[in-house]
Amino acid sequence: MHSIQFRHGLSRCLGRYFTSSLAKPMTSTNLDPVQEESLKENCLLVDRNDKVVGVASKKECHLVKKDGSLPLHRAFSVFLFDQKGDLLLQKRASTKITYPNCFTNTCCSHPIHDVYGEQDEENAIGVIRAAQRRLNYELGISRNQIPVDKFKYLTRIIYKDVGDGVWGEHELDYILFIQTQVDLNPNLNEVSELHYVSKENLPALLPTLSGPLTPWFELILKYKLFLWWNNLNNLDAFKDHVNITILEK
Known part of the structure; x- marks a missing residue:
């Protein structure tokens, strides 16, 4: 059994975090078997x-083609x-195939074609069901x-990033x-x-992190996050279910 240490009161981190010695370094020829199995899941x-x-x-969705397309x-x-x-951030494990050891928002994933109910589109209910499933799987919530x-x-x-040139992302992302x-x-x-981090402390936390940000989190942080965060109690005023914004570096 692997234990997780919970630390707090570290001013450098400005938040709370877990650490683990379970994760092992990955190579392109030595994929983690659990993560490799997940590559068989079907995306929409x-x-x-x-x-x-x-x-x-x-x-297929995450392998970068020779022409750079995804x-x-x-x-x-x-x-x-x-x-x-306070916002919950995660650092992706070193076992992840895409963007290992990168910091990102609480949870990022996909609705799966083969999971019942995750194709349903009314009020984004299928996507929300997928989010509930992944929060339970990744964070044990x-x-x-x-x-x-x-x-x-x-x-x-919508955003696109070619990652390490082998594995990348091109997603239409529900927020x-x-x-x-x-x-x-x-x-x-x-x-x-x-890490749990406050809105006021996030700018000071970023330079102290032990890894880069994922490209999608970096873009959302740059263009939208603080507007939404400043209005947590009035988010309905910022809903836009009509337009799809393309975010670019």
Whole structure:
């Protein structure tokens, strides 16, 4: 059994985090077997209007082609806040195939074609179900603590990043906010650190982090995050379910 150490009161970190010695360094020829198995999951291919146009494996969606292209597919990014308004950040485990050891928002993943109910589109309920599933899988959060009706679907963005030139991202990303108290029991094959950070402390925290930011979190941070964070109690005023914003570096 692997234990997780919980530390607090570290002013350098300006938050709380878990650390793990479970994760091992990855190489392109030595993929973690659990992560490699997940590459068989089928994602939803979409056009730039978010219309489903097909299905492809996670591997097909994230392998960069010789011309630098990647299939556009549906995804989500969850931003979970506690009752004080602090945001939960994670550091992706070194076992991750895409963007290992990078810091990002609370949870980022995909609705899966083969999971019942995750294709449903009305009020983004399928995406929200997928977010609930992944929060439980990655962070050990009980589904009872994150019921689907607590999520707020704000808007959609498109971004592309070729990553390390082998594995990258091209996603139509649903932005989901949720504010609630949760109990954390992270999956160390997914997550190596967790930080709660306040809006005021985030700018000072970023230079102290032990890894880079994921490209999607960096773009959301640059263009949108603080506007939404400043209005946690009035998010309905910032919902846009019509337009899809393309974010670029």
